[in-house]
Amino acid sequence: MNRTELRFALHLIPFLDSLQDFEDGMVKLRDKRWLVWHPDVIAALFRHDRELHHPPSRTLSPLLGTRSVLWLDGEEHTRYRRTLAPMLRGNRYQALIDEMVERSIAELPSDPVSLPNWTRRLTLRIIGRIVFGVDDEELLQAFTRWLDRRLNSRVRTLAHRYLTPGTTRFDPHLDRMLLHRARTAEPPALAAYLPGEDLRDQVVSLLFAGHETTASATAWTLYWLDRNPDLNPDLDLDLLEATIMESLRLSPPAALAGNRMSDDGMVITPSIYLAHRRAATYDRPHTFDPTRSQPPPGAFFPFGGGVRHCPGKDLALTEIRTIVRALLRHRRIRLNSTHCTPQLRGAAMAPPPSLAMVATCRR
Numbered sequence: 001m002n003r004t005e006l007r008f009a010l011h012l013i014p015f016l017d018s019l020q021d022f023e024d025g026m027v028k029l030r031d032k033r034w035l036v037w038h039p040d041v042i043a044a045l046f047r048h049d050r051e052l053h054h055p056p057s058r059t060l061s062p063l064l065g066t067r068s069v070l071w072l073d074g075e076e077h078t079r080y081r082r083t084l085a086p087m088l089r090g091n092r093y094q095a096l097i098d099e100m101v102e103r104s105i106a107e108l109p110s111d112p113v114s115l116p117n118w119t120r121r122l123t124l125r126i127i128g129r130i131v132f133g134v135d136d137e138e139l140l141q142a143f144t145r146w147l148d149r150r151l152n153s154r155v156r157t158l159a160h161r162y163l164t165p166g167t168t169r170f171d172p173h174l175d176r177m178l179l180h181r182a183r184t185a186e187p188p189a190l191a192a193y194l195p196g197e198d199l200r201d202q203v204v205s206l207l208f209a210g211h212e213t214t215a216s217a218t219a220w221t222l223y224w225l226d227r228n229p230d231l232n233p234d235l236d237l238d239l240l241e242a243t244i245m246e247s248l249r250l251s252p253p254a255a256l257a258g259n260r261m262s263d264d265g266m267v268i269t270p271s272i273y274l275a276h277r278r279a280a281t282y283d284r285p286h287t288f289d290p291t292r293s294q295p296p297p298g299a300f301f302p303f304g305g306g307v308r309h310c311p312g313k314d315l316a317l318t319e320i321r322t323i324v325r326a327l328l329r330h331r332r333i334r335l336n337s338t339h340c341t342p343q344l345r346g347a348a349m350a351p352p353p354s355l356a357m358v359a360t361c362r363r
């Protein structure tokens with residue numbers, strides 16, 4: 001591994017920050033491996049996505065399995081997408097989300113809680129209900145413990161990736177519990193529509209993809225609102241939407257989209273983080289400004305793009321909107337947000353667990 005790749009692997013965010021003035025909007029990581037963020041290149045890449053391959057993430061595939069929808073390709077991938085698209089529409093679950101959010105807010109103590117941990121627990125409960133059709137707190141806690149042991153620390157993540165590459169990191173006991181829940185799910189729960197042969201990998205992938213990023217997007221939105229007390233998006237839905245979008249721009253939950261590979265083996269990684277902070281595209285790129293105008297194609301893609309664009313986008317936005325509005329309606333929020341260095345979980349960029357929220361009742 002060369003020095004550039006080592007910095008990419010070990011210090012992703014400082015490495016990306018060091019590239020912010022590169023006008024080309026692309027950098028070679030090693031032979032046949034490029035990191036790209038120029039909007040024209042990104043737009044062209046997504047336009048031709050169907051002709052490209054989508055190799056598995058070396059960090060995530062030992063956890064999510066080789067059959068995960070995140071890296072299946074061709075006909076199999078199209079079939080899964082067709083099943084998932086109608087099942088992940090946000091308005092289908094609005095009543096369920098309202099009820100779960102209200103309950104979680106009612107349970108909030110008046111003592112400080114870790115904001116990222118709270119949003120993670122809530123979004124996992126929501127996707128758990130969507131996938132299995134029932135609440136199973138014990139199962140979700142076991143899933144979180146399993147995930148945390150593998151992704152919670154950058155050192156652990158990298159040790160697994162480079163010292164024991166290719167080793168699966170499944171927990172047979174947890175897999176048995178997940179499969180039992182999935183096999184006994186009744187329609188309209190999502191698991192009831194997934195084919196039996198890949199069930200474990202798809203269920204784990206949906207639970208993972210369906211909560212980590214949404215949790216971090218919600219926590220970042222609340223963070224930016226706390227830093228900009230003049231904004232009052234509770235009263236204005238357009239402003240709330242613009243605030244969420246600007247938070248997704250400046251603090252994208254996924255710093256990188258999935259790898260793309262050409263027939264001759266050239267691997268291209270789109271950098272969401274760098275595209276969203278490009279000075280040639282955005283005026284004052286590091287300033288939080290929800291009044292920005294529409295960015296050009298290829299400049300804003302928090303949910304990726306092309307044939308792999310996130311199928312959970314609508315659901316995620318419904319969750320973020322609902323959680324933020326309900327919190328602002330019921331509680332007065334204070335965060336201890338002075339030092340908020342992003343924490344990486346895989347390539348997901350979350351606020352650190354030390355970001356604490358005090359939520360007092362509004363009277």
Ligand code: HEM
Pocket residue numbers: 069070071081088127205206207209210211213214217252253254256257258259302303304305306307308309310311312313315316317
């Ligand atoms: C704010 C929240 C979310 C963000 C920022 C986000 C972001 C992303 C990104 C960047 C990708 C890769 C796209 C690409 O490579 O072009 C992706 C893929 C995916 N996401 Fe999301 N996501 C979010 C929420 C969700 C939710 C709620 C679900 C529900 C299960 C979900 C399920 C998936 C799946 C299954 C894929 C793989 C799609 C494929 O490869 O065809 N995501 N997401």
